Amino acid sequence: MDPIINAVLEPKSIAIVGASADPEKIGYKVVANLIAGGYEGAIYPINPKSEEILGHKCYASVKDVPYVIDAAIITVPAKFVHGVTQECGEKGVKGISIITSGFSEVGEHELEEQVVKTAREFGMRIIGPNIIGVLSNSGKMNASFASQLPLNGTAGLISQSGALLIAMIAATYTRRVGFDKMLSIGNQSDLDFADLVTYLAEDDVTSCITLYIEGIKDGARFMEAARNCDKPIIALKAGTSEHGAAAAASHTGSLAGSSKVYEAAFKQVGVTQADDLNDLFDRTLALSLQPRMQGDNLLILTNGGGVGVLATDAAEKYGLPLKFAPPEVQAELKKHMPDFGSAKNPVDITGGAGLKGYYEGVKYSYAHPWVDGMAILYCETAVTNPLEIAEAIYKALQDSGTTGKPVTVSFVGGERCDTATAWLIEKGIPTYNAPDIAVKALATLRQDQLMSETTHSAPYKPTDINPEKAREIIAGARAKGRDALTEVEAKHVFAAYGLPVTPTELAKTEEEAIKLANEIGFPIVMKIVSPDILHKSDAGAVKVNIKNDDDVREAWKVIMENSLKYKADAEIDGMAVQEMAPWSTEVIVGSVNDATFGPTVMFGLGGIFVEVLKDVTFRVAPIDEDEALRMQNEIKSAQILHGARGESPRDMAKLASILAHYSYMIYDLKDEIAESDANPCLVYEEGKGVAVVDARIILTKK
Ligand code: ACO
Numbered sequence: 001m002d003p004i005i006n007a008v009l010e011p012k013s014i015a016i017v018g019a020s021a022d023p024e025k026i027g028y029k030v031v032a033n034l035i036a037g038g039y040e041g042a043i044y045p046i047n048p049k050s051e052e053i054l055g056h057k058c059y060a061s062v063k064d065v066p067y068v069i070d071a072a073i074i075t076v077p078a079k080f081v082h083g084v085t086q087e088c089g090e091k092g093v094k095g096i097s098i099i100t101s102g103f104s105e106v107g108e109h110e111l112e113e114q115v116v117k118t119a120r121e122f123g124m125r126i127i128g129p130n131i132i133g134v135l136s137n138s139g140k141m142n143a144s145f146a147s148q149l150p151l152n153g154t155a156g157l158i159s160q161s162g163a164l165l166i167a168m169i170a171a172t173y174t175r176r177v178g179f180d181k182m183l184s185i186g187n188q189s190d191l192d193f194a195d196l197v198t199y200l201a202e203d204d205v206t207s208c209i210t211l212y213i214e215g216i217k218d219g220a221r222f223m224e225a226a227r228n229c230d231k232p233i234i235a236l237k238a239g240t241s242e243h244g245a246a247a248a249a250s251h252t253g254s255l256a257g258s259s260k261v262y263e264a265a266f267k268q269v270g271v272t273q274a275d276d277l278n279d280l281f282d283r284t285l286a287l288s289l290q291p292r293m294q295g296d297n298l299l300i301l302t303n304g305g306g307v308g309v310l311a312t313d314a315a316e317k318y319g320l321p322l323k324f325a326p327p328e329v330q331a332e333l334k335k336h337m338p339d340f341g342s343a344k345n346p347v348d349i350t351g352g353a354g355l356k357g358y359y360e361g362v363k364y365s366y367a368h369p370w371v372d373g374m375a376i377l378y379c380e381t382a383v384t385n386p387l388e389i390a391e392a393i394y395k396a397l398q399d400s401g402t403t404g405k406p407v408t409v410s411f412v413g414g415e416r417c418d419t420a421t422a423w424l425i426e427k428g429i430p431t432y433n434a435p436d437i438a439v440k441a442l443a444t445l446r447q448d449q450l451m452s453e454t455t456h457s458a459p460y461k462p463t464d465i466n467p468e469k470a471r472e473i474i475a476g477a478r479a480k481g482r483d484a485l486t487e488v489e490a491k492h493v494f495a496a497y498g499l500p501v502t503p504t505e506l507a508k509t510e511e512e513a514i515k516l517a518n519e520i521g522f523p524i525v526m527k528i529v530s531p532d533i534l535h536k537s538d539a540g541a542v543k544v545n546i547k548n549d550d551d552v553r554e555a556w557k558v559i560m561e562n563s564l565k566y567k568a569d570a571e572i573d574g575m576a577v578q579e580m581a582p583w584s585t586e587v588i589v590g591s592v593n594d595a596t597f598g599p600t601v602m603f604g605l606g607g608i609f610v611e612v613l614k615d616v617t618f619r620v621a622p623i624d625e626d627e628a629l630r631m632q633n634e635i636k637s638a639q640i641l642h643g644a645r646g647e648s649p650r651d652m653a654k655l656a657s658i659l660a661h662y663s664y665m666i667y668d669l670k671d672e673i674a675e676s677d678a679n680p681c682l683v684y685e686e687g688k689g690v691a692v693v694d695a696r697i698i699l700t701k702k
Contacts, residue, residue, distance in 0.1 A: 001202045004125050005191065008095030009183070009199060010139055011070030012041045015062050015093065017084050018075035019045030019053050026099060027075040029145040030133065031056065037135075037142030037149055042067060062091040069093045073133065073143055078102035078111060081129065085115050089122030097143065098129035104187050105130050116189050131186035132162040135169070138180050138205045153178015155288035156206035158196045160185050160214045161238075168212075168277075175281045176425045178288070180205045194221035201229035208287040210280060211235040211271075219265060219597030223620065226269035227455055232287040232448045234272040236280045237262050261594040264618035268627065270451035272444055286430040286441035290406040292449035295372035296320060298442060299365050300346035303353045304379035307412055307435040308346035311375055314436035318443035322346065326370050336360040351381055355392040362396035366407065373406045373445065375438045378420075380413025386420035394427050406445045410438035460624035462498060462661050467668055470496040474672050474699065483699045486529045487536075488576050490695035494678065497665035499658060501692045504578035510556045514549050516577040523547050523580045525693075526555045528563045532570040534696070539566035544580060552577075581691040585640065585650050586680040589659060589692075591621070591666040593674050593700070599666040603631045603659055605640060606680040613637075621663035628659035641683070650683040654690050674700045 014034065020027035031045055031054050044067070045053040048060040059065050062072060062084075072093045074084055078100050088096055096119065103112040112129065119126050127134065133144025137152045146165065150157075151172035159165040162184050172179055181203065183196055193216050200206045213235055216222045226233055237259065266273045272287070274280035298320045302308040315322050322345050325333070330343035336357055342348040347365065349357045358376075366374055378389055390411070397407060409424055409431040411417040417433065424431040432438045470493040477485050485493065491501040503520050506529055507513035517524045528541035536542050540562035543555040556575065563570055586606030594600045597620045604616030617634045619627060632641055632652055643649035658681070666673050675698045682691045 001199070004094050004123065005195060005199055007070040008097065008125050008127055008191070009134055009181075010136065010141075011094075011143075013044065013068060013070050014039070014041060014143060015044040015046050015059075015065060015069045015072040015088075016075065017046040017062060017072050017088070018080075019047050019050075019058065020075075021047075021050050021053050025075075026145045028053070029147075030073055030075060030099070030143065033142040033144060033147065038140040039142070040140055041070075044069060046072075062087050062093060065091070070095075071143075072096045074098045074100055074129075076100065078108065078129075082111070082115050082118060085118045085124075089118060089124055093124060095125040095127070097127045097131060097134055098186075098189075099131055099133060099145065100128075101130045103129045104189065112187065112189050119190065126190035127183070128186040129189060130162070131184035132165055133184055135182040136180060144184065150179040150182055151176065153180060153288060154205060154207040155179045155210050155284050156181045156183075156200040156203065156208070157210045157212070158183045158185055158193060158200070159212040160188075161212060162186065164212060171281070175285075176422055177281045177285045179210075188217050192217050192221070194218065194225035197222070197225040197229055197233065201225070201231055206231065207289075208232045208234065208284060210284045212280070213237045213262075214239055216262075216596055219594070219620065223265055223269045223597070226271055230452070232272065232292070233270065234274055234280065234283050234287055234444075235266060236274040236277065237266075258594065258596065260618050261592075261597050261600050261620065264600065265597050265620050267451075268455065268619055268623070270448070270455040272448060272451075282432065282437050282441060283444045285425070285432075286406070286408060286444055287448065289425075289428050289430050290408070290445055291404050292452065293373040293406045293442060293446040294404075294449060296323075296446065297370055297372040298322060298375065298439070298446075299325060299371045299373075300375045300377065300439070301358075301361050301365060302346050302348055302377035302379075302435075303351055303357075303381065303384075304377065304412075305348055307377045307379055307410065308348055311377055311410070311435040311439045312346055314439035315443070317436075318440050320439070320443045320446055325365075329365065329368055329370060332364055333361060336364070346377075351379070352383065354384055355388055358389055359392045359396045362393055363400045366397055366405065367400040367402045371405070373442045374408075375435070375442055376407065376409045377435045377438065378409070378411050378413075378417075380411070380417050386411055386413060386416045387423060390420035390424045390431075394424065394429065397429070406442055408432070408438040408441045410435040454626070454630075460622045460660055460664060462664055464498045465661070465664070465668075466496040470665070470669060471672070474669070474697075478699065478702070482531050483701065484531060484534065485697040485699070486531065486573060486576075487527060487695055488529060490676070490697040491692070493669075493697060494662075494665070494692060494695050497668075498661045499665070499678065499692050500690055501695060502579045502581045504576050506574050507577050508574040510553060513556055513575055513577050514552050517546065517549070517552050520577060520579050524552075525576075525578045525580045526552070526559060527576045527578070528559050529573040529576050530563060530567075530570045531573075532567050533563055539563055541566065546580075578693075581682055581693050582684075584682040584684045585647075587655070587683055588616070588677065588679040589662050589681055590677040590679060591662070591673065591675060593666075593670060594620070599663075599670045599673070601659065601663040601666060603628075604635055605637045609635075609637050619663065621667040623660055623663045625653075625656040625660045628656035628663075631659060632656065648685045651686050651689055653686075655681075655683050658690050658692075672700055674698045
């Protein structure tokens with residue numbers, strides 16, 4: 001653990017610079033909160049006007065404090081923060097939390113940079129500015145102006161919004177989701193999400209990391225921190241605007257919005273994405289209290305058919321479809337229910353089930369090796385007392401002698417169910433007021449297990465590539481003042497990175513076109529090559545199925561005429577003469593350079609699937625072939641690749657290799673390629689490969 005970061009977040013002594021005797025001021029509240037929270041370290045209020053604040057001796061400057069200061073909390077107006085930072089540095093303070101607002105969030109970038117520069121000169125770390133502070137139950141430290149510590153628990157929160165963090169603290173009590181640490185991250189001038197995720201990953205108390213994110217500063221650092229974290233991470237990402245997408249020059253650019261790239265990055269590094277605040281709390285409760293689910297066998301035990309059906313629907317929706325329990329499990333469970341109960345799955349012990357029914361049913365099922373996870377449902381009835389049922393469930397789980405297996409509970413009913421819910425959560429059992437949420441929570445634990453198994457592979461790097469050749473082609477185009485490659489150039493770059501492009505060469509004259517066509521072999525395709533005509537089909541500048549020399553001559557004439565009709569002064573380099581690949585399943589592979597995460601690869605089925613349905617998926621580059629296969633299986637129309645309506649399955653393995661090579665190309669050439677498309681790629685049946693028939697590369701601005 002980084003000792004300096006540790007000193008900022010778990011200080012043994014704290015100076016509050018800007019502490020005030022005025023109870024209305026933030027500088028007063030921080031001192032009062034530290035005291036009220038039971039902070040056991042030293043508290044040094046700093047204010048030149050006061051002798052003492054809330055019983056603690058006050059100093060005019062941190063430099064006057066004759067003791068070691070681990071962290072300073074700064075609550076003076078923005079214009080004084082730099083001077084205070086300098087004094088903290090001179091005093092040897094290890095790090096500062098800057099509560100003050102009025103920095104980069106309102107455009108005062110220079111002021112913020114000045115503070116960071118000075119802090120760095122002294123080796124200090126900064127959390128903030130523009131934060132509410134840092135809270136820790138285990139450290140008995142409320143170093144913030146939020147009036148209370150959160151409900152005690154083991155989740156750890158990092159929030160980019162201060163106001164939301166204060167609201168969430170209050171909500172922890174009504175939602176009964178316990179947190180140990182809550183960190184307000186503000187402008188991330190120095191310590192950012194990556195640093196704090198790493199800190200919580202190494203923290204002994206934190207069992208699960210919960211994030212509220214508006215924007216990550218450095219995507220690659222965040223991904224590395226999340227990838228290296230063995231604990232579950234769940235994030236709520238706010239801001240789903242797709243701004244800028246419309247102006248993008250390539251097809252992929254218009255489909256890739258920043259929220260899609262966040263979604264991709266989260267998937268790749270094993271971060272569960274929450275839908276909204278309620279969902280964030282629901283899933284945090286399960287992730288912080290229960291182990292991951294090791295297999296897919298979910299058993300639902302219920303006293304009500306209705307909630308059983310709702311839970312069954314949810315199981316399918318969240319990716320854990322129910323299977324019937326094995327015959328021996330059914331036979332044993334039958335002994336603990338009336339004849340009209342059902343021992344299949346969901347196991348319906350019926351509305352008449354009492355303490356004994358729940359106790360025996362839960363104890364046996366939870367211990368059975370077939371069961372990987374269990375959702376226990378209860379509907380309030382006239383003949384049962386919810387709290388007693390909760391106690392029976394808990395005792396059964398304890399008596400089963402089983403550990404390491406997740407369980408969630410749902411109690412549907414009134415106030416008595418609320419009491420039982422609170423009691424079970426207190427005992428470490430995530431309990432909800434709806435059956436679908438109990439199942440969703442379990443599915444999250446399963447999903448988290450699956451992600452933890454797949455997110456730790458080393459970065460992908462193919463060997464059969466020729467980067468020098470690709471850079472040479474790009475340099476050639478740049479030398480001619482172009483910011484987009486021609487199709488022929490783009491295909492040569494693709495080929496240098498091991499992509500199977502259809503042979504394509506540039507003909508500058510009609511005679512050259514005839515010669516190339518004969519070399520490549522008929523039938524061929526001809527297309528205009530012009531930096532001024534990117535959408536060739538729209539211009540009528542593509543001819544297919546050209547079968548002989550005469551066809552070549554005719555195509556040359558028509559394409560030239562159409563191109564000049566489309567743009568009279570178009571600069572024309574010649575015509576691409578290319579092999580006509582036999583038509584097959586069309587897919588699109590493309591890329592954008594995301595501002596946060598860098599080069600990002602896109603995959604989807606071509607034609608109507610991409611144009612109308614926008615059935616595409618993204619990953620931050622580079623990806624390996626396993627991740628590429630996951631992309632292929634993730635699109636809604638994946639069944640077409642697996643072979644739908646009598647078609648034979650497509651060559652998924654070759655396609656995965658191509659996606660992996662493509663992702664490496666855009667990663668390796670990120671300084672050169674802004675956007676690119678291989679559209680369409682034709683995927684043939686298993687073992688017969690893929691052909692990239694069109695290629696586009698738009699260069700970065702230099
Ligand atoms: N050293 C020590 N004390 C100093 C210094 C100094 N160099 N300079 C000023 N002080 C004292 C002041 O004299 C004052 O003490 P006093 O009450 O005895 O006079 C105290 O520091 C505070 O200074 P004020 O000028 O009174 O400033 P005020 O308390 O009104 O505001 C604050 C300061 C809170 C930092 C304000 O500038 C600010 O940024 N507020 C927003 C904070 C915030 O909301 N952050 C979280 C954002 S996230 C969210 O959404 C909630």
